[in-house]
Amino acid sequence: MLSYRQIEVFYAIMKSGSVSGAAERLGLSQPAVSKTLQTMEHDLGYLLFDRVKGRLQPTEEARALLQEAERAREALQDVRTFARRLRQGDDSQLRVTATPALGLQVLPDAVARFRQLQPRSLFDISTHHSGDILAAISRRSFGFDVGFTFGAEGAESPVGSIQIGSVSLACIARRGVLDAYPEEIGLEDLASLPVISLHESEPLGRLLAEKARELGLTLDTQMRVQTYGIACALAERGVGLAIVDAMTAASHARNNPIIDLRRFDATLSLPVTAIYPLARGLPVNTRRFVDGFAEVLMERNARFLDASALNSDIHI
Numbered sequence: 001m002l003s004y005r006q007i008e009v010f011y012a013i014m015k016s017g018s019v020s021g022a023a024e025r026l027g028l029s030q031p032a033v034s035k036t037l038q039t040m041e042h043d044l045g046y047l048l049f050d051r052v053k054g055r056l057q058p059t060e061e062a063r064a065l066l067q068e069a070e071r072a073r074e075a076l077q078d079v080r081t082f083a084r085r086l087r088q089g090d091d092s093q094l095r096v097t098a099t100p101a102l103g104l105q106v107l108p109d110a111v112a113r114f115r116q117l118q119p120r121s122l123f124d125i126s127t128h129h130s131g132d133i134l135a136a137i138s139r140r141s142f143g144f145d146v147g148f149t150f151g152a153e154g155a156e157s158p159v160g161s162i163q164i165g166s167v168s169l170a171c172i173a174r175r176g177v178l179d180a181y182p183e184e185i186g187l188e189d190l191a192s193l194p195v196i197s198l199h200e201s202e203p204l205g206r207l208l209a210e211k212a213r214e215l216g217l218t219l220d221t222q223m224r225v226q227t228y229g230i231a232c233a234l235a236e237r238g239v240g241l242a243i244v245d246a247m248t249a250a251s252h253a254r255n256n257p258i259i260d261l262r263r264f265d266a267t268l269s270l271p272v273t274a275i276y277p278l279a280r281g282l283p284v285n286t287r288r289f290v291d292g293f294a295e296v297l298m299e300r301n302a303r304f305l306d307a308s309a310l311n312s313d314i315h316i
Helices: 004-016 018-026 030-044 060-088 099-106 105-115 128-137 203-215 228-236 246-251 282-306
Strands: 049-052 053-059 094-098 122-129 145-151 161-172 194-197 220-225 241-245 257-276
Touching: 004 018, 004 030, 018 030, 030 128, 030 257, 049 094, 053 060, 094 099, 094 105, 094 203, 094 282, 099 105, 099 122, 099 145, 099 228, 099 241, 099 246, 105 122, 105 282, 128 145, 145 203, 161 228, 161 246, 161 282, 194 203, 194 228, 203 241, 228 241, 228 246, 241 246, 246 257, 246 282, 257 282
Parallel strands: 094 122, 094 145, 194 220, 194 241
Antiparallel strands: 049 053, 145 257, 161 241, 161 257
């Protein structure tokens, strides 16, 4: 059984590249670091470093073990953070993460409303792509209490999820490109136009790819991106047209005279999901915040669905 001290020594050597560097990093003597490493290798039954001309060269086993060592260090940091929150009485602190689109368009209003009700509440906020959020929360070590993503496909069993709403889709392009098209357009209308697609690692990218296969369509994909905002920025510059969530599209089109916007296929929408570590569940405070987030999301999407939102003075 490895001790945490052994893991810390191993990690320090891997990062510094030498026993002396690890000793300096940890505030230990070089003999103490060398002895800990020797004991660790003996306990494991294999070498972690080859000694080549007085230098340590990590073995393949060491490189593989490094990933688990990093997770162990993250897990300990989570424990330390939680212990500090208990000591300080910060039981109302929420660590929240969201996709960039939801983080920019929904999260600020949700946080502001929540703090009106609970002014002393504390937040630690981050943004990541949907796949990264699901990958992080599926591990034993993660840095948030609740995450908001477009769907929860790919989440493993330790992850709890609640669909809290959905968001409509929109097509965004440089002014003039969509003049000949109706207020609502479908994927089949885009067959002859250059398209900026989302990677299929993103829920919207998968949704549109499946729809295209269902219709037997091959889109003229000029480029693929991972971020909805980048897709809109490229569309604004005339590179092609982008299909993104309605909130991101409306935000880019707001008071922008060179942007044109259309609703996209009312039969399609992106589910919005709150995900959380199943072992911890959703405490009362977290559930209240999730409810508030869902309320803001519903209001934003309803505004977009109003026909008056489809103009250059969009306020969503």
